[in-house]
Amino acid sequence: GRHGRLRNVVFSTLPRPAQSTRGRGEMKSHPILFSATMVRAILAGNKTQTRRVVKPQPEQWTTPDGCGTSAIWPAVNHNGRVAAMRCPYGQPGDRLWVRESTAEDYIGSASFARYTADGFTSRIAWWYSRKACPSIHMPRAASRITLEITNVRVERLQEITIADCKKEGFSTVPMLNEAFVDLAKHWDLLNAKRGYSWDSNPFVWVIEFKRVER
Numbered sequence: 001g002r003h004g005r006l007r008n009v010v011f012s013t014l015p016r017p018a019q020s021t022r023g024r025g026e027m028k029s030h031p032i033l034f035s036a037t038m039v040r041a042i043l044a045g046n047k048t049q050t051r052r053v054v055k056p057q058p059e060q061w062t063t064p065d066g067c068g069t070s071a072i073w074p075a076v077n078h079n080g081r082v083a084a085m086r087c088p089y090g091q092p093g094d095r096l097w098v099r100e101s102t103a104e105d106y107i108g109s110a111s112f113a114r115y116t117a118d119g120f121t122s123r124i125a126w127w128y129s130r131k132a133c134p135s136i137h138m139p140r141a142a143s144r145i146t147l148e149i150t151n152v153r154v155e156r157l158q159e160i161t162i163a164d165c166k167k168e169g170f171s172t173v174p175m176l177n178e179a180f181v182d183l184a185k186h187w188d189l190l191n192a193k194r195g196y197s198w199d200s201n202p203f204v205w206v207i208e209f210k211r212v213e214r
Contacts, residue, residue, distance in 0.1 A: 039117035041169030049167040098145035147209040
């Protein structure tokens, strides 16, 4: 069952800023998908956080005492069993290469990739069998945005603060809570049909990052 699977799952996270246990040269690179709206926010320098659903959802987190620099979050299920959960996107120091949607564009008779988010046409030869390519099928060579993870933690989705809404790329108007409304709508657009709506308040990985050169 679901609880049995939880015992054997190993993911990746840091409950607080912590020193990596990896040696030099052990940085890893992982793909990550962003919508066109969020790609524009990253390009504008307005987005330095992303939230991703923890899978499978734990029943609760235990305290991180004794985790040390390994920074493992213990999660408890209904049977009282504990699973060490690590974020699949990596740990501080790792790189994320962004996958975004693209479309075919022509310069003369040559076919190139145009990024949907801002309409920029690259000099990367078009690779896909159709006129438009979903972000999930973007190859590494076509990715134009590289991010470095600076911190990872876990929290409930609705624990997000106004300050973090801004880091997610949403403007903040605290008196009207417009940031929360905008973020909740965008979250549900991407996640509600998968069973992780804003109202369900799932556990999420909070991944902080900065943009770096490839």
